[in-house]
Amino acid sequence: MHNWYWQHWQELPYLKCSLLDSVPHGFLSRHFSPWTPAELVKILPNSTSAYRVKQVHGNLVLKTDEVPPLPSPDSTDSIELLEADALLTQKPQEAVWVASADCVPILIADTQTGNVAAIHAGWRGTASKILPQAIALFQAQGSQLVNLKIAMGPGISGEVYQVSSDVAVQLGTTILPIKTTTAVEEVLAALFDLAESPVLADPEPDKVRVDVRRVNALQLEQLGVSPEQVAISPHCTYKQPESFFSYRRDNLKNVQWSGIVSIQS
Secondary structure, three states: OOOEEEEEEOOEEEEEEHHHOOOOEEEEOHHHOOOOHHHHHHHOOOOOEEEOOEOOOOOOEEEHHHOOOOOOOOOOOOOOOOEOOEEEOOOOOEEEEEEEOOOEEEEEEEOOOOOEEEEEEOHHHHHOOHHHHHHHHHHHOOOOHHHEEEEEOOEOOOOOOEEEHHHHHHHHOOOOOOOOOOOHHHHHHHHHHOOOOOEEEOOOOOEEEEOHHHHHHHHHHHHOOOHHHEEEOOOEOOOOOOOOOOHHHHOOOOOEEEEEEOOOO
């Protein structure tokens, strides 16, 4: 098992994962709000430029050479953010950031090339397989699957994440060998039959609980990524209000940021 542990920057707590200890990274708590990545870049060592996108719950993965770097906090310059939900670095010392409240922040590092990625994976992005899209882009740049290390940060846990049966089916079709025309009841039954199923029963009709991080983990398994290369945070944004914002809990558009820095290969 990979350890998740709290670190502090000027007495403010953030999470790190032992799987990514070779690269500067952090899953920040709500205590860093309202700072933005341009200001947060100083928290992660060795980062010279920061990048983010306008997240839209899709599956588009951009590279940092397609995105303007964020102006420094004391700059009067402004940039137009491009719409996407993941960023992959091209050079050393680039920090890529994603925001989340209940969606899953995923940080990836290639231990050989030094490139890294930050991904925003809510249920919609997961249903459209944003994580496999990001992995494919790593591979297109010469990465080998075996060299990737993937950490899924704090998100809403399956025990409390109630969704419609239709949402569960959209997620299920990404991890089950079934036709998209298969009946809802059949898809749900197949999901419940999975070992360590990402779906839990819910007392309301046409509702289930779903573990989005587990769905992403199963997508990785199907790509041939070893479970030893993957770490999943035990932290729940909904159940830990002292540490994290949760849109489902508070219905407010507050976010915490997660970032990672590319290193020299």
